[in-house]
Amino acid sequence: MPAGLRVEDLTVALDGERKARCSFTLAPGERCALTGPSGSGKTTLLRGIAQLVAPVSGTVHLDDQPPEALGYPAYRRRVVYVGQRPALTAATVRANLEAAFSYRAASKPFVLEGAQTCLEALRLRDVLDRPARELSVGEQQRVAFVRAFLLAPDVFLLDEPTSALDPDAEAALEALLDADRDRRQSSTVIVTHQTAQAERLGAARVEVA
């Protein structure tokens, strides 16, 4: 039985002397929402869990192993962070989605049909051959989500994943996440300003200290 994601007293530095800290454990399939006032460091903590910023103290374990034991790139493929602002290259959507499968840490090939199915589930049609930066922000946000989703990670770290989406696309994204949890027991750590979204996803509240 895999142990899931364990975050113990993870502390990250914010601007100046301020710090943010949180602790929680997520078994496979479980979800939590980091909550706290804006500026309390939720985003930085999420990036800390992804090891994109060096924590001041505290530890993260995935299935009882620290990231350095798994290798940072391999760890990040299993605990994948999706930032609030979509960061896509000027190339086509297809190239953007494919890029992550050319890395050394990639263990499986890019499957075009899978990508297509995901995009369509998120109401994105005929976008594969369009330059990613020509899409609207809402469309880019979904492409960035699909890019992470295709890696089939153990844990999603989602920072305001539906901030630029209309209610229809938002519901579609949540449905995709639910289906993936039911199928693969994927977990999610979400930062969202909507309490309703956290409740819909059944995410336990984790207060940021």
Add this chain to the structure above:
Amino acid sequence: MSQTIALTPVDLVIATALVFVAGAVSVLLRLGLERRLAVASVRTLVQLGLLGYVLRWVFGHDTPWPVLVWIAVMIAAAGRAAVARSSRKYGHVHLDAFLTLALTSLATTFTVTGAVVGVQPWYQAQYVIPLLGMVLGNSLTGISLALDHLLESLDAKRELIEAHLALGATRWEAAREPLAEAVRRGMIPIINSMSVVGLVSLPGMMTGQILSGEDPVDAVKYQLVVMFMLAASTSLGCIVIALLAYRRLFDAAHRLRADHINAASS
């Protein structure tokens, strides 16, 4: 071979008058550059004057030490200049620029003086110092362009690079494109000048040789060696500075340390 015409102090005074043309332009157009022009002129006079006497003294001693000391001074000055032109810096950037210039310019210069020109002894200042000077001058332009571009793009594309890292890219996979682009940027000036050399510009060294009475074809032979030497040292310099900056700005945990980049205070 024609006789070199030595310049007398009177000739130099006449040349100085040319600076006053620039000064007059500044006054007429109210550019406010008179002071800076005066300071720059005096610096030119003092720096070159000193150089002449230092080199005469260095040339007069048949030991490597004065040459080596002078080389160190040149490299340090070039390193400072390379960093000063960059709009962003990081910790140890001066050291990295110095190491880069020392490594690449010495390697190319001594390859040329040793293997191509066949200078005997190896430290003969008459060859080593002018050649090294040209190498440093060009390398520092290339290095500062590469460095400036690299730091700017790491800063500007930070979210994109972190997105790659977040998707499991190694630091090398995430950094490769900005690094290659920075090296490209640094190499463009030397490639441009190789394309127009002789058509638009007569290189300074060739000009100097021709002025001092050298046969143009001999001068061209030297210039060919020099151009290829500059191409080699500039490209090596760009690659080395990019790699050193990469080592400092991406850590072992495959993180981009954008917090190590800071805007130059100026």
